[in-house]
Amino acid sequence: MAEVPDELITLERSAEAARAKLAGLAGEEYDAQWARWREAAEAAQAAVTAHAEASGKNRYELEQAVKKAVRHATEDAAE
Secondary structure: OOOOOHHHHHHHHHHHHHHHOOOOOOHHHHHHHHHHHHHHHHHHHHHHHHHHHHHOOOHHHHHHHHHHHHHHHHOOOOO
16 A cells, blocks of 8 residues: 555544543533544545545555554554
């Protein structure tokens, strides 16, 4: 898979950050944060789909490359 565009990485990071904020929430706070996560995740998915269509890349492979890039960027380089 070719290089992943920074825009897709940024959107996926935003979605993951919103998801992480769900921890420890309950009730209306959880519902509000869940809505923010869903919105961020939908934006990330839409961008992946649009980029795959525009570039002719396999959508699934592109999504996996984005997720891998985000996960690996947060790992400790010392490990």
